[in-house]
Amino acid sequence: MPGGEPLPDWCSLAPDEVRRELDAGPTGLTAQEAEARLQRYGANVLREEARETRLQVFLRQFKSVLIIILIVAAAISFLVGEALDAAAILTIVVLNALLGFSQEWQAGEAIEALKKLLVQHAVVVRDGERQEIDAAGVVPGDLVLLEMGERVPADLVIVEGTSLEVDEAPLTGESSPVDKAPGRLPAETCLAERSNMTFAGTTVVNGHGRGIVVATGMQTEFGQIAGLSQRVGDEATPLARQMDRLGRDLGLIAVGIAVLAVAVGLLQQRGLLEMFLVGVSLAVAVIPEGLPAVVTLTLAIGIKNMMRRNCLIRHLPASETLGAVSVICTDKTGTLTRNEMTVVRVRTPDAEFEVTGAGYAPEGEFLVEEKPVDPLADRGLRLFLRTVLLCNHASFALEEGGWRIFGTPTEGALVVAAAKAGLSREGVPEAATEFSFNSTRKRMTIVYPGEGGHVAYVKGAPEVLLARSSRLMVGGSAVPLTQDRRDALLGELEGYASQGLRVLGAACRTLPAGIEWTADAVEEDLTFLGFAGIVDPPRPEAAEAIRLCRSAGIDVIMITGDNPLTAYTIARDLGLSSEGALTGADLEAMTDDELEARLRTTKVLSRVTAEHKLRVIGILSRERAVIAMTGDGVNDAPALRKASIGIAMGIKGTDAAKESSDMVLVDDNFASIVAGVEEGRREYDNIARFTRYLLSSNVGELVAIVGGLLLGLPLILIPVQILWINLVTDGLTALALGLEPAERDVMQRRPRDPDESILTRNAYLVILVLGVWLGLLTIYAFSGYYEADIDRARTMAFTSLIVFELYNVLNFRSFRFPLHRIGVFTNPTLILAILGSLALQAVVVYVPVFNAFLGTAPLALADWGFLALLGLPVLLVGEAYKMLLLRLRNAAPAAS
Structure with missing residues (x-):
């Protein structure tokens, strides 16, 4: 209780002891006492976490180290007069943040969950009268009335209960409704087995009762779990950790290379302003500006794919x-x-019947030794099914989305089993009386008028019914129940239970004239009909x-x-x-x-x-x-x-x-x-593909600039050209790589190490080799033209890098399989992206306004042919390497 007082073990106390502990009378609290307790204990509500505002969700998109580095790069570009470069970088950063914000805010629009789960009203007894009040006003000591269909407003100790059953699945995970009745239990009884208590947030599904409130708000079991949930912090995803690590590494590399290049240039007697521009170009070349946007877009596309597989992603990296x-x-x-209780077997004294059909659809057959039988032709089975149908309050109906049960799942399963045999309650007269089920009696009886008198139909725990039975239904007639037959049935009953089946028995009795209509009198001298095995079948x-x-x-x-x-x-x-x-x-x-x-x-x-x-x-x-x-x-x-x-x-x-x-x-x-795991593996593979592809392209740009500097050549690429490559042409193809289909063995691989970098040692080697190759080819393309026309030379270098990278992107479609194994046209979006990149490059080469913006000059058709031939080995060598690896992998098992 509040104030640091120790909490009693409520389940171990009898109702009178609970009343004394809480100073509460049998007719409830007075209004004055309830108001005083409300001031002392506080309202019966949960302390809620403040939900993030739209601004907070938007700002969280900028937490990535890579994004911070891009913002710094934009600021430096602006300070040195490269306003267009700065604007391009900031535009991609803002668009990336807007996309991430949009996805997360839409997914987080759910109503405040913990607040909603507490009921809005409660029925209590105060001043000796029934009153309906706001659930927030319930206090310890209140006497609460429990009715079928109502949510429990607080933690209660049961003082009265009639056929009281509560669905505790939201709190304990128990799949079946739990019987509730007054009583005392050992203090160490686990939560799921405290049958003398009900808890906030659970629902009454059958019967009615009364209970004394022993805990409200954050002191309830519900509230303690809510507090525990609020104390658990969110953990960064493996991808977020890897991207931050990559951002830090690239930031350090960018600064180091830029400083080194400026120092070399100054030693070569180059001007300080020129070298500062070179340093900015190198920094821009190292950082893959389009990477955050491509990652975000790929994850967003993955979310849509996940949704098609029935997985709704609430946070982008989770996919x-x-x-x-x-x-x-x-x-x-x-x-x-399936979460649909189903009768799968019925054991009568004559035979065992297998019941087919899963769930609440009234479709299925009755089999004996795997052969269909007419269930109504067997009098014993027919009487068993009639009994469990009539001794029952459940019903079922076809609604949009499927068949639905009204009542407890176990009773619903019995009604559906009877319907599979063609039985219904149509034409059945109203019941004469009923003796309800509770956890002490473990049986339920409903008496109906019939020919020649009244008939009692009984269902419940088979061992209880057997103890109250004197006859068995055998061959369509009632015969004496011997001890040997009783023991044999109990043995079979244990076999059912050992197979995880929930077992319910049935019995009946034609009541003699003049019998006293009490439970003990009616439920004696029964004829035992058999028992049913019920299970929630596996999907x-x-x-x-x-x-x-x-x-x-x-x-x-x-x-x-x-x-x-x-x-x-x-x-x-x-x-x-x-x-x-x-x-x-x-x-x-x-x-x-x-x-x-x-x-x-x-x-x-x-x-x-x-x-x-x-x-x-x-x-x-x-x-x-x-x-x-x-x-x-x-x-x-x-x-x-x-x-x-x-x-x-x-x-x-x-x-x-x-x-x-x-x-x-x-x-x-x-x-x-x-299915979601498979999609998530595909996403990660594709993120690894385009990350390595983008970095190999950036290494090519870096080698071209630094190599030209060391050879005493003019600046081969200017910053705006590098940004065009990184944001437009590389961005298109990288995004298309994000749509690459999953490799056929994606679900035959072990999970990756979450601490393993997205750039493994082999990945670094591939990036370095391909990047150096692309850079040297670019220097070669530049060197033949710079003395005659610097703009045309830069255009050749600029275009050559794009052509070479478009060959290179095909290498990164798979790290293990050559193109002929994965199919050239299995990713049509990539083919369109390659053609689109070439078209865009043609625009910036031949349209005058782009010539001025990007410092380009028109090229001859022969220049394009020369670059196409010069870059072709980039693809051919990559394919040859993967074919060799594939041959070695295929040969490995035979060699062993």
Whole structure:
């Protein structure tokens, strides 16, 4: 409680003890006392984080080191009189920021999640009367009334409950509604098993009851998780870290080369102003001005591709981060499974029936030994299905988007099973009476009038019904239930449970005249009809997605609030290999080192809390894993924020989960995550391609300028020409490289090391060799003309670099496969970009206004032919090198 007072273990107290602890009477608080407590404890609201303003989101786009360097370069260009250069650089910087801002602001428009999840009203008893108040005014000690369909306004201890069931999935991850009833539990009972309490943000799905408020606002379980989520900081993505590192490296290189070149020029007796201009040119040549914009545009295009794969990206870099994932921590319900409880087996005393068809669609068959049978021809099966249909309040209907259940999922599964056999409630008279289900009785009975009297239809825990039964339905007739038959059925029941099935039994009884209509009297001397095995079936595509993860070197860990046996069974059915399952209690009993060792072999974690999930992420991060964490509930929000990429469910996810995530899974399907990983890997490969391509081009420019300087030649390229190459012609082709299709083996490779630079040692070597080659060829093209016409010489150098780089871009389509293997026309956008770059270069060569702007002069057709032949070996040698590598890779297995 506030003020540093220790919190009691509320679940361990009886209702009267809770009232004494909170000084609350059985008829609720008085209005005066409630107002005093509101002043003492504060409003029943969550303390919220301030959302970023539009300005803050826009300014965040300038945090990249590379962007800062470009702004500095623009400022220097302006100071030395190169206003056009400065304007060009700043324009690309601002456009890049606007694009990033647009993507992030649109994705972040969700309503404040944590505020929305608390209900807006509550029904309480004050001054002995029922009152509806604003939920913010609920205080500890209030007596709250709980009705079906209502959200729970605060943490409560149950004092009364009739058939009370609560959906706690947003808080605990439990897939099935939880029975609630008064009682005492051990203080160490885990959150998901506190059946004598309900919690803020959960929903009553059946029955009604009353509860005493024991915590409000930030003191609730919901509020504590919200606070934990707010304390978890956002982590920089691998791509952002690599780009910052690249920006720092390029900045240091630019300054070093510029200073060295100025010093060499001054030693050669060149003028200070001329050398300062050379220094600026070199700095511009080193920095790939178009790189941030191309990265941003590529990620934006990737976001649209992700959306087609049902992955809604909320932050630009997250799409690429997904491609670096090495561990996926996934929820079970709705992600690996359909989140549609389904009857898959029915065991009557006569036979076992397999029921086909998954989900809530009333389509399927009844099989015995894999052969279809008429379910209505078997009297025992027909009576079982009629019983679970009539002893039921659920219904289903076809709505836009599919079949929907009204009622609890388990009851809905039974109604759908009856509908598959052709049974419905049409023509059934109104029930005469009902004895509701609760966690103590573990059974439910509805009595209907029938021929010759009334019939009681009973469903519930099979072992409870067997204990209250004296007969079995065998061969269409009721026969005595012997102890041997009872033991045999209990053994089969254990077999169902061991397979992770939720099991419900059914029984019936024709009531004798004059019977006392009480639960104990009616629910005696029953005829046991059998039991049904119910499961939330795995998604059919999930098994293939897990297999694909295995081939891609991605570890999959199921983390769920559900029952450990159910979770392990689903994992086994999906091909997720695990040495048993660990519960939250198991995690708490282990040291971090012990848990780290177990996570190498045990891939199913159940009954876990928000703190457990954060701990698992921390342990997995020890090995530099890139972790994707899925979640849908309030309890998942802290882990979603802490993970490398948090993935919220789009259908059943709470707003709190979505707001804490980097990505929203539109269809809640695990297979869509794997499709997103493939797209993310393609994005990263393409970013690596065009980054290396742009840098090799810049090295060519650098070698041309420095080489010319060392040879005593005039400045080969002026800054505005370099900017034209970097921003226009290179920018077009680099962006087209960002659309390169994924290589065919992209999901057969292990995840990349997140700390590995985008520029590996081999990449540096390729960039250096190609860059030097391009630079020397450019010097050669310049040297034959500068003495006669400096403008024509610079135009030859300017155009030669563009022609050579257009050959070079084909080298960077793949680092491993030659063109004939990937297909020349598999990226038609690149072909158009090459033709467009040539057309633009022709414009600046032949249109007078561009001659003045860029310092160019018209070239003869023979000049173009000469440059085309001069650059052709750049492509041919690259292709020959890749063919040699491919041959060596193919020969390696045979050699071994």
